[in-house]
Amino acid sequence: MENIELLRECSLFKGMKDRQIESALRKLGATEKKYRKNSLLITKGQKEMQLGLMLEGEAVASQDDVWGNKYMVSEVKCGQTFAEPYAAADMPSNIIVQAKGICRVLWLNVSKINFAGNDPVLLLVTSNLLQDMAFKLLNLNQRLTHISKQTTQEKLLSYLSAQSEEAKSLDFVIPFNRQELADYLSVERSAMSAELSKLVEGGKLKTRKNRFTLYP
CATH class of the missing domain: 1.10.10.10 (Winged helix-like DNA-binding domain superfamily/Winged helix DNA-binding domain)
Structure with a gap:
């Protein structure tokens, strides 16, 4: 299938065979969308969040305050996922994610993992997702160390x-x-x-x- 080589390298599908990746994409209702430069991939307050996986291009996640000052939270590069906490917790976003150039994003409905039961494919995705979120939390803690x-x-x-x-x-x-x-x-x-x-x-x-x- 298209994008399978990139998906093999993505941490979300680490250790999974092609047929397992394809099965996971079906079960998570994967949809692909293309964005122009400076387009908003995620808006502040957006509800019914899904996990994004960058297939092409780069984006910047940022927050702003009541005076309109913008602060960068992180960068999203090709092969990386974003918006995991909001998608997993089904919470509105408090960040903005904006395309730096032309982007292609694969959106995944990870809320379906809550109903995975003993599905071996979705259990693999869940394990990888937890590791990925833990890694990003460590990076965030490191950044806080610097800016403090x-x-x-x-x-x-x-x-x-x-x-x-x-x-x-x-x-x-x-x-x-x-x-x-x-x-x-x-x-x-x-x-x-x-x-x-x-x-x-x-x-x-x-x-x-x-x-x-x-x-x-």
């Missing part, structure tokens, strides 16, 4: 140190450009750039685009 630091420089050093540990190297590439990194750390881009310059001048790191080398 007092200064912009401390936030930067906390994040870059964690990336270095994950890469098991003092030379590594981060998944963000400068604006995305500023959004992730909840700081002003200009202030962050100034702190990066100070760190470079102080001999603590070297950077080119999204590649960093640390000098402890």
Whole structure:
């Protein structure tokens, strides 16, 4: 079937054979939808949520406050799932998910998992979904560790140190450009750039685009 190679690599279908994936898609009422650049995949307050799986393109999940300020929550890349907690708990969304470019999304009605019983296919999906949500919770906790630091420089050093540990190297590439990194750390881009310059001048790191080398 179309998209089967991508779905094999998706964490939601980890360890499943093609026929099991196809069966899961039928049982979860999978529907595919295409979106234009800047289209909203999910709106704030949206009800009857479904789990989204990005088949093509990228999107940004964000929240806003009563003054209209927008804060990035996470990025959604090809092969990744999103909106899991809202879909699983059948709760209205408090986030906005917006396409960065043309996107194709596979929507899955995971509320049907509640009636899975002993269905072996849906039990596999449930196990994978729980692991995926746990992994994202760990990532969220790590981000909170970074942004809880007092200064912009401390936030930067906390994040870059964690990336270095994950890469098991003092030379590594981060998944963000400068604006995305500023959004992730909840700081002003200009202030962050100034702190990066100070760190470079102080001999603590070297950077080119999204590649960093640390000098402890």
